[in-house]
Amino acid sequence: MNVFLIGANGQVGKHIIQLLSDSSDHTVRAMVRNEEQAIQLKQSGVDTVVASLEGSVDELAAAMSGSDAVIFTAGSGSKTGFDKTLLVDLDGAVKSMEAAEKVGAKRYIMVSALQAQNRESWKNSPIKPYMVAKHYADRMLIASGLNYTIVKPGLLTNDPGNGRVQASATLSGGAIPREDVAKTVVATLIEKNTYRRSFDLLSGDMDVHEALKLL
Amino acid sequence: MNVFLIGANGQVGKHIIQLLSDSSDHTVRAMVRNEEQAIQLKQSGVDTVVASLEGSVDELAAAMSGSDAVIFTAGSGSKTGFDKTLLVDLDGAVKSMEAAEKVGAKRYIMVSALQAQNRESWKNSPIKPYMVAKHYADRMLIASGLNYTIVKPGLLTNDPGNGRVQASATLSGGAIPREDVAKTVVATLIEKNTYRRSFDLLSGDMDVHEALKLL
Numbered sequence: 001m002n003v004f005l006i007g008a009n010g011q012v013g014k015h016i017i018q019l020l021s022d023s024s025d026h027t028v029r030a031m032v033r034n035e036e037q038a039i040q041l042k043q044s045g046v047d048t049v050v051a052s053l054e055g056s057v058d059e060l061a062a063a064m065s066g067s068d069a070v071i072f073t074a075g076s077g078s079k080t081g082f083d084k085t086l087l088v089d090l091d092g093a094v095k096s097m098e099a100a101e102k103v104g105a106k107r108y109i110m111v112s113a114l115q116a117q118n119r120e121s122w123k124n125s126p127i128k129p130y131m132v133a134k135h136y137a138d139r140m141l142i143a144s145g146l147n148y149t150i151v152k153p154g155l156l157t158n159d160p161g162n163g164r165v166q167a168s169a170t171l172s173g174g175a176i177p178r179e180d181v182a183k184t185v186v187a188t189l190i191e192k193n194t195y196r197r198s199f200d201l202l203s204g205d206m207d208v209h210e211a212l213k214l215l
Numbered sequence: 216m217n218v219f220l221i222g223a224n225g226q227v228g229k230h231i232i233q234l235l236s237d238s239s240d241h242t243v244r245a246m247v248r249n250e251e252q253a254i255q256l257k258q259s260g261v262d263t264v265v266a267s268l269e270g271s272v273d274e275l276a277a278a279m280s281g282s283d284a285v286i287f288t289a290g291s292g293s294k295t296g297f298d299k300t301l302l303v304d305l306d307g308a309v310k311s312m313e314a315a316e317k318v319g320a321k322r323y324i325m326v327s328a329l330q331a332q333n334r335e336s337w338k339n340s341p342i343k344p345y346m347v348a349k350h351y352a353d354r355m356l357i358a359s360g361l362n363y364t365i366v367k368p369g370l371l372t373n374d375p376g377n378g379r380v381q382a383s384a385t386l387s388g389g390a391i392p393r394e395d396v397a398k399t400v401v402a403t404l405i406e407k408n409t410y411r412r413s414f415d416l417l418s419g420d421m422d423v424h425e426a427l428k429l430l
Binding site: 056057081082083085086087090091094095119120123128129132133135136139140143 | 271272296297298300301302305306309310334335338343344347348350351354355358
């Protein structure tokens, strides 16, 4: 698949670029916010495009043209205000879904957050407003015409991955290395058992591919 | 209809209470956030319930029990941060829709904002994050099983109303007295031509009832 990656400059995004570049099944085009980030990626030989999640659906569609699949792993981050949570994590995400539909990129993989579907689990969380944005981005994706997968990892760590996870419709608290999230996301691309499904994801004892087949 | 009013302490809400209290077609139950606001309303003889849009769907459903219709005219307001925009204007609104579905209050009237459907119109607006929240609350309502009407007024003023408006699927900038917004919202309750429809609303030269029939 020709994969369009949104959030290419993020930590999970960088792992995904590596995996897709190494793969013989896929190509990757990385979307970043500014030229500075683009230069770095281009120097590593990555097909890179500059576009903003705060721009229009048409701008995103132009950047996405020719793609078969979109991976969304962008985030406004903890250093910006909740205005950006609304503009990027919610509206930016949904605009990228509309762009994907526009260019016929039917496959869409969203990196969401553990238990984003379950308000009760984040009712007292300090990041509750962020969870609201992820919750509705996910619901808009489910209601879209796209062939989606929603991957909802727990606490992200920078530990090296071991390719072993636990994946299920609902899991309670735990962590997972970013490298294993990336590996799972890339594995979902062509794993039909993940099509039009959402799942929580933590470190575990099952091989990624096996865990996805048993969802 | 037995009408459940969310945002009863707001300026549009107060006009709606007056109109519904004067009406022989409807009853009103006013939802407010705290006891202090409740006491004032109760002293005026208004059926009042204390509940929070930051609470659970079940709490909202309990407050709404026995209602035929919900009017949502709450807003987190300009004095709070965008965290409240996410928690109240988006998640609070959608929770009230889920509560309405739960108790069988099939009619739902949302007070939204002029051009909330059209990202292009607010791309440079200082209240863009607020418009994002209203946009998605409206989209969730349209996707729900409720018999909705979405009323999207322009700039709200405290001028006295004259009961004359302009209502159409899309209108460009302008203003309208809060009193005329309230009158229009109450008129939609039983005007079948507004069922499952959204419209922009400004001051104009047509009687409210006539304008709604001609939508």
